[in-house]
Amino acid sequence: MIAVVLLACRREPSSTDDAPAPTTADTGTPGDTFREPPIAEDLDPDPSVVHVRLRAAPLAYEVDGTTIEGFAFEGSVPGPTIEAELGQVLVADIVNDLPHPTTVHWHGLHVPAAMDGAGMPMPTIEPGGTFTATFELTQAGTFWYHPHLDTAHQVDLGLYGAVVVRDPAEPAVDRELVLVLDAFGEEAAAEHDPHLVDPTSSRWAVNGVVAPRLSLPAGTRVRARLINASNAGMVALRDQRVIAHDQGLLPTVVVGDLLLAPGDRAEVEWDVGDPFDVIRLPWAVAGGEAWGEPSPLLTVETDGGTAPPALAWPTREESPTPDPGRTDLRFLLSGSPELGWEMNGETFPDVTMPMVGLGEEVVIEVRNVSPADHPFHLHGHAFEVLSVDGEPPASRTIEDTVDVPVRSVVRLLLLADNPGFWMTHCHVLPHAEGGMMTMIEVR
């Protein structure tokens, strides 16, 4: 049924606009040239507004020789990168040319509840329908957008893109890159789960290309913005110079291995001298280090030369906030692939919704008693990580998605400053869909 619709769409593109019809996108083969997602065109000359169009439609595309009968925004997987500056207003015309209802959620951005693409009431965009999201961009950093309806399916098929919000006060680099990461399985499958994520054996694509090669002149300083857009795969990278997490620049740079759970973002600096590989370590959602060999996520090619000295990012005297010791909200994560996934012993949508007062500081404790990691995500807000198993983070860090490892306790400090009903869930999307999701009311 779906395949028939896809074929029909591909042969008879809608004539209501001049956008490219759903077609077969070009092939990503290992060792292909690195490519960046297109930049969303700003349709409004007003410098205080960025006005983009995001048309979701079926698209057949190929990754590493596997054809995916997928979905895409603006005919591209990843979808176009939305670039903006702090303080600008984003206007996004979302056009649904999918054969299913959809929404667009702005992951990590403090949008008003009515613009969140999720929550209550669910603002569904029916097939053939449109919705215009409008909100001010009040945070600098790397964010992303994706549907929040039939989420595991629609994201898996290719509906995701980056939102880059720049603060002109931040130091300039020679080259900025967006890297949207997604895992693809070995099987071509038509209707669902084409990526069939087995995170330890999957092929990882960077902007749709597996193990791409990126040529840069020696001496280049790169700010690479990484987004883990996969449904269920962990990305562990060896030895990175980490300058930012979910919610922008860290007060101090952290050098070491970097773990990105689904939904997570981070920014790293590469100071290019001799050629190098960015190495991905085998990592499993069920418990961390995994069987397998480290392999290149991408290869940076250069003529060779001296690496420039690392950039002096502005350092702030901010240490992690001391844990206030009390606990205001608790989330117990439990379940298994066989039994389903629960939060506080409940399965969405049959949940008890906690309420917190607007403006309150809320200490949240998330305890994982299940055999898999769960990246905990809260909409419309960000939180500080107080500790993971009692250990404060290396640098004070503000997140909207934080991995809660197997049998671990993560403590968070939330300023509940955005009124509404906000979804909170595991960002391993099959877990969320399996019930590991609830809502918090802020009022």
Ligand code: C2O
């Ligand atoms: Cu990135 Cu509730 O989602």
Ligand code: CU
């Ligand atoms: Cu989970």
